[in-house]
Amino acid sequence: EAGVTQSPTHLIKTRGQQATLRCSPISGHTSVYWYQQALGLGLQFLLWYDEGEERNRGNFPPRFSGRQFPNYSSELNVNALELEDSALYLCASSLTRAAGSGYTFGSGTRLTVV
Amino acid sequence: GESVGLHLPTLSVQEGDNSIINCAYSNSASDYFIWYKQESGKGPQFIIDIRSNMDKRQGQRVTVLLNKTVKHLSLQIAATQPGDSAVYFCAENGGATNKLIFGTGTLLAVQP
Numbered sequence: 001e002a003g004v005t006q007s008p009t010h011l012i013k014t015r016g017q018q019a020t021l022r023c024s025p026i027s028g029h030t031s032v033y034w035y036q037q038a039l040g041l042g043l044q045f046l047l048w049y050d051e052g053e054e055r056n057r058g059n060f061p062p063r064f065s066g067r068q069f070p071n072y073s074s075e076l077n078v079n080a081l082e083l084e085d086s087a088l089y090l091c092a093s094s095l096t097r098a099a100g101s102g103y104t105f106g107s108g109t110r111l112t113v114v
Numbered sequence: 115g116e117s118v119g120l121h122l123p124t125l126s127v128q129e130g131d132n133s134i135i136n137c138a139y140s141n142s143a144s145d146y147f148i149w150y151k152q153e154s155g156k157g158p159q160f161i162i163d164i165r166s167n168m169d170k171r172q173g174q175r176v177t178v179l180l181n182k183t184v185k186h187l188s189l190q191i192a193a194t195q196p197g198d199s200a201v202y203f204c205a206e207n208g209g210a211t212n213k214l215i216f217g218t219g220t221l222l223a224v225q226p
Contacts, residue, residue, distance in 0.1 A: 043216040
């Protein structure tokens, strides 16, 4: 069974540009979660999508947005990139809405803003 | 605000010894806790979880202890191996918030 896949693995952008990160959940998983992992910090919750709808949002500005497609894959968009957006962005998927239960993480996208 | 913190940012142990990684949480509403292991270049991997109606749960070579009185969580790894070297995160669910709150992580370094 394929795990959670994220693309690209690395992304370099210039300040002010937009970045699009992609996530494919495990087959059959309907919930997708996005987390930001800045250097030296823990994982900060960004967004949760379930059945195509945004269900919960972390304490991030509106320039962080995303969507979930009918096949349950998801995109994270970051507009007007700032240097401090440089981080590892992790996607996780699960079968149920229960927090943490059955979470499987991808390997992440390393975003570098220069 | 909500936070989950770790007492020791780095833990160095000898191969074969037991490791104990500690974690404090602040949200009294949390009723589900998880330990994750993150190796370099990979996403976090689930190790073990525990619900608030329990105070101890054992897995293969790992044990999680929960002390709700002092809001403390610990992960014990028996007979630590070089392959256990990684960053370990504790996480809580903050009650019925459908998101996980992670700590900053502890780096476990196993010396051969």
